[in-house]
Amino acid sequence: MTTQQFLTSAWTWNFAVLVSTGIALAAYIRAFGMNRRIGYLLGALIVFLFTLSSPINALAAGGYLFSAHMLQHILLLLIVPALLLMSLSRSFSFGPRRWLISNPFVGWICGVGAMWLWHARPLCNAAVSSKLVNAAQISSLLLLGAIFWRQILAPREEERLSPPGAVLYLFSACVACSILGILITFSPVSVCPIYAQPAADQQGLFNLIQSSWGITPEKDQQIGGLLMWVPMCLIYLAAIIAQLARWFTHPVGAAVAGVHSQHLGSPSATDQV
């Protein structure tokens, strides 16, 4: 099989994935109607479909590439839930403040824990060998990701962390995930041994990956660790930049608005001393 053949043929359309996408779209339109924010929802659904239907899934779920699994992991934990939250109408609320999802520590533990937990060796292996565990993994990533991002992207301003708090929240999450990424990158042992020797080469991709792409199991694990270490932190960093923009532009509780507007002209004027 050549790379081109693989890229065109390895698309799989899972029934459950398609149905849940449709349900999400229908539920959104029913709840909020058509509005500008539906773009975020469409983005989320496209990323979701891409993650679970494209050749990435063939490589990850087929037990071929740990790095493909890691890419899925990042997209499902960080990108899809974030876009989903951003698609919600600004007046939407998660109802009365429940301690479990409104506590930032819980949110942080969910986001970081989802990374660490699923890379414990037995769970990581089981997610490949068992369809059921795989489904549990996907849904838990989406759920935990949403709880994590809620602290940053909740539709209502008052349900979010303050910008400096959010920067600390995101930065510490970046550090916690980097540490795992560093461990995986430099670990002398296999983190997820099932990828190191794909039990049954069902789709006949082994040759393609090892010979044409030159990805050995060691290199594969390195790429996986590095994906978690560097690009994943860049996602957090992008969110941090958004928080800084919020911090410096958002005039929360501007008490002296009158003075504010009165002298808007002067700051850029050259001083005449």
Next chain:
Amino acid sequence: MNGDTTITGTIAHLLTPAERRHWRLAWLSTVDHKRIGILYMVIGLAFFVIAGIEALLIRLQLMVPNNTLLGPDTYNWMFTMHGTTMIFLVAMPVLFGIMNYVLPLQIGARDMAFPRLNALGVWLVPFGGILLHFSFLASGPPAVGWFAYTPLSETPYSSQSGVDYWAISLLVLGIGSVSAGINFIVTVLTQRAPGMTLRRLPLFSWMIFMNAFLVILALPILNAALVMLLIDRLLDGRFFLPFGGGSPIMWQHIFWAFGHPEVYIVAIPAFAILSEIIPVFSRKPIFGHEFVAASTVVIVILSLLVWAHHMFTVGLGHTVDLFFVAASVLIAVPTGVKLFNWSATMVGGRVRFTTPMLFCLGALLQFLLGGLTGVSHAMAPLDWQTKNSYYLVAHFHNVFVGLIVFAILGGIYYWFPKMSGRMMSERIGKWVFWLMTIGFNLTFMIQHVLGLAGMPRRTYTYPDLPGWGWMNMVSTIGAFFMTAASILFVWDLVRSLIRGKPAGDNPWNAWTLEWATTSPPPHENFDALPPIRSRRPLWDYANPDRPDPVVPVGGAIDTFRPEKNAAGVITFIISEAGFFGVLILAYLFYNATPQSGPGGRELDVWKTAIFSVCLFASSFTIWRSEIAERTGNHGKMKAWLVATILLGGIFIAGQGLEYWTLFQHGVTVGLNLFATTFFTLTGFHGLHVCAGLIALMIVLGVAFSRAFKRGPLPALGPVALYWHFVDVVWVFVFSIVYLWPLIQ
């Protein structure tokens, strides 16, 4: 007025009348941030002389081909001591001095949050410096370069004590830097004047605040590396020795995880100085304050992420290189944003080319080149060609001298009038600037070419290849220009201190609060503060008809003012977490595959579990003690405190017992990698438990002392926080060291 009385006049500035009788102690025992700031700078200047002479010796040796002025060993000593001294004993102390002087004034504070800790920090600098230089009298200084790569710095290859002095002195300096970083953070959080919200912080203060986070996050990584190296050298550990299964590359990772942020630890204060001076002499507020402020945060975070670009030639593999090329190029973006902002500030402004402004302009242009060659080093293939050549030497000197030294000189010319009450000479200042600029560019510009022509760094001499001789000669001549500039600068300092024109409160018509008090400021800094509604309070004060737009108060966090001692302990805990993080990662890395000889399985899990329960229980008892303190029940508080100390003591006794058993079975630090990592990790945790116990006993002693017999005991809360932290660390250590082998 003759010279004599003027000198007396100057000394009158240095000491208050009450202090003249005990003048020896007035500066030695000071806890005033202004004096401590000046002490930092004076100590830095003294080491600058030493490291400068070392640099001159290096340049003299390289002046002509096949020179024999310095032998290879002496040459190795010189570049090692030059690099180490310039970074840790010149750049950091001088910048910390400027921050120490300016930051509290700029935020309208009376002093730093912890004045005594501040004094500890400054006196650790000469202590560390003397330790380092004592190696000259012992068996000779270190000869391993400023980053002391293993295994060269290990006992088999550097058997003399130079590296030990190097490591211990950096440990001392690292501890001092962390203490200063904690102090800066807590000062900004708790000592700001009323109205000075976090969003109204002037750029200099904001950037120093951000930089302090980098200090407390990065320095502990170096400290961890140093203790590991010392354990290798002094206790026959095996961390970085290849034949014991250790990994020399590990040292490079840990060192550069500190080393790359370190570049920014000294560069961000330089950026901060530029951001302060350029607007003042362009007579305009900085262009895009928010962008400069936010890009600083981004730099702080990115700088912790990209260290592996120092290791492209190590052979980490294309995969690793590729990711770090991308991340390293990214860091040029926030830095570039700053350059654009500074340039845009000058556009349309009425630029006044005073000496401070000239130095900043020089810094800006030279850093542009240093930054661009930095991007070229981020490209792995190019890096393979130019690594460890004079191209690299030229690059980092463009940053360290071209940016940082120039910014420091600009900063001193700018704030000297505030510190002394006298102006420095504009005429001499311009001489210093031009001599320095010509000298700097003569010395280092040509080294780019030398590097591309293949001249390697750190070799004591070179053959007479075409062009090499004259280019090195040019470089050496440039070094003498810089020497002349430095001598002239020191002369100007002394001259101005004695005979400078009186400066007045605000000689530059600047806008931040340090100019709202007398020069030099009184001991308590301010008699009264102008109202603070924007980032330029003095502009608003002087131009009531057209003030800056009010920076609105952005919610509770903007006026956030935590309790000082708790904030200090939490900041300290963050820094300690970094230290333990490195030790834990090292443990995981080295024990991922079972060792030959004893390993984690041989440990007595159950016995340790029982002692661990005692430690965890002590977290509960100290919590009860805190509750009793809050409700005013003094007897209960003391009882729970005693229980905490007992439980902690039992844990330590248990640890001692375990060590004793292991020693009995011949398991010592040097036996294998498991033993080395085990004793390091649990040993440092035990050390922290002991420190916590001492703190608890002091609190208990205070509780029994007369003054606190009835009233509240404010020290208990912060100590309890630290105690909880020690317990949390043990949760991780216990799970990894004792429980992990059970499931492995």
